[in-house]
Amino acid sequence: MTVKELARDAVLARTGLPTPEPGLDITVPIPSQRLQNLVELARTLCGQPVTAINIITENLQYQVATAGMEPYLCSREDSMCAVGFLNGTPTVLEDASLDPRYSNNPYVDGRRGEVRFYVSIPLVAEDGFVLGTLCAGARETGQLSDRQLKGLEILAAEIVEALQLEHRARQLADALTEAQRSNTLLAEFAGRISHDLRNPLTSVLGYVELARDDAEALEDRQIAEYLDVVANSGQRMLSMVSDVLSYATIGGDVRPTCLSLQDLVRDVVQDLAASIEEYGASIECGDLAFTADPVQMRVLLQNLVHNAITYSRPGIPPVIHVTGHRADDGTTLRVIDNGKGISEGDRKRVLDPLVRLHREDDPPGTGLGLATAARIAAASGGRLEIGPVPGDGTMVTIRLGANS
Template sequence: MCWVVPAGAPVVRVGELARDAVLSRKGLPIPGPGLRIAVPVPSERLQNLVELARTVSGQPVTAINIITEDLQYQVASAGMEPYVCSREDSMCAVGFLNGTSTVLEDASLDPRYSSNPYVDGTRGAVRFYASVPLVSDDGFVLGTLCAGAREPGQLSDRQRQGLEILAAEVVEALALERRARELASALTEAQRSNTLLAEFAGRISHDLRNPLTSILGYVELSQAEAQNTPDANIAQYLDVVAGSGQRMLDMVEDVLAYATVGGDVRPVPLSLTALVSEVLQDLDASLEASSAVVDCDDLSFSADPVQMRVLLQNLIHNSVAYCRPGVPPVIRVTGQRRDGSVAVRVIDNGKGISESDRERVLDPLVRLHREGDPPGTGLGLATCARIAAAAGGRLEIGPASGPGTVVTIHLGSDS
């Protein structure tokens, strides 16, 4: 007796010549040289599912079979040791692509199976046989969940439905395990990248610090000599250079330390106006050239001073660099505290960023390539977003009330 029950999911019957490639993309082993295959050790979840299938079906043997272009192998089994056989000898390969559940009271009476080596006594003497296709979300049939016995038997409708439910769970478990392996691989790659970044930071620290130290040394000597000159502007210029150089040296030290230790954020009490004042001094030349106007509200908050300065410098620089032709930049920096959180906003009257681009410009190396835009690396906003995330916050881009952009840095418990 044979019950053929329609499966609930569509089935892909084309592309069988590329079957191994599809299985590989789904994270399942494929045959190696000489048709050898490394059968994975079953996970606890898959083993529990195949044991549950044995209980539900009431049969002594159950298995989760993956069928490749040439082979069949088990990723989990109950009541027998997993084995590998050719697809030609596989019972499950006979009709698994039909997308239907099959139940045979006695496989030896069915002409499709009677001469199979696992039925005719060559390798086994299976009588009762049931299988449910394992159909992935895209309709590709991975293999089967099967149950068998040496004696004829039956399944009730409830038992058959139980096996079909378990087959769907097997497909989900296989997909989850693939995603878990991909995440583990991505984590390993991220750790490797972080190690390389730390090594790179260590190598360049000497090359970055020494020139800055040398510059500051000559500035100090020039400041001493400038005391004997009647031109007061020279001393003022040297003070600006010394201040900017020292902050750059501090920034190099702290950013390198940040890269080396994986993000050592050291928050201290800060004044927003004091931070912006230092940034404006560093950007004085570009601000003057563009006739930019910068206004800032004061706010006391806690953050890492070097990283926050880098963030504000990037944002204010962007507001100047991406201004509208013929329109002097007007930039307003505001801060707001609410319910234990802080929001710092940089608002400009520049070109703005379209809604469709506001997420992707936070990714590294993404640039919009608009007409008239200055050259750049596409790392500025990505760096700002990373600094906000390292502080436990987030960066958000939105439209201004008129032309321009509002960039908000959320810090604190509500971020």
């Protein structure tokens, strides 16, 4: 095989079309509706009984769409289109039997057919390589006007574009399948790791609690302080395990249902009652009916409200507003606070997993709260954005998909 043919086969491979070896059976691909429409349009345009879209490999010619005939497979040696397609220019013959290049071809001399009128338009990819042809033929001699030839050339360009678009669609479908498989494996792995880490950590924390009781009974303050450090570290590790598991499993099983924003926030307030009391926070919420996964929406709002509480300014009680509205393009939720805010340069960065700002007086955390919220928004067909509010504070906007 020449270098040029190797390069051309590489281009064919990028279209996702088969490039079979000689002697091997090939199932001719079922044409897409778009390709079938284009080849039918070509037949109407040129007024000939038969048209076909041919792909030519190093050794074979096969057809991905035909009009007026059944698709077939033949060797490149027997192919009429393979004779001159690599020159990149159209071929138009009133009578192929009179052309010495075609007169002995089995599709002309009667062995397989008796083609007389013949036109072939090369399918030229954007990098200049020729994938095959758009051809038309008839048993009778015929002619083609300049306008018909120009129309076939336009259709040939559309066919190349269609082949490329279909390949990209297949690539995206394959990538989506692989991403879903990877997410499933990640969730399973995270679940196993979470289980394997939770048990020993819980056991360690249990024994630390017993040891703290003994240390207090013996009035050994030094040991009690050490055990406090161990207990706090263990609790942080346990919290991180839970956050990692939550982040890894988001989006795997979305079950949309009709929700009330007020009811969701009421549940969140109950879950965060201790933090709300500790910081003296107040939370206001308007109502809105929208569609989303109830479990994931509760996790999203809980993460955002918890951040709004704990990342407050020293000495200033947190005031949090949760709002929502619906439009033609979907549902928008907002969580607005009067806290420390997030600088413009950090607003995208903090949505990445395990990213924390480490500012003065910031509470401890795993750096997964905002990342989890952003992933939930994406799983719902939307996105999460962070912006400022007048004065001090942060506004987190959750834009859900059109089906919300």
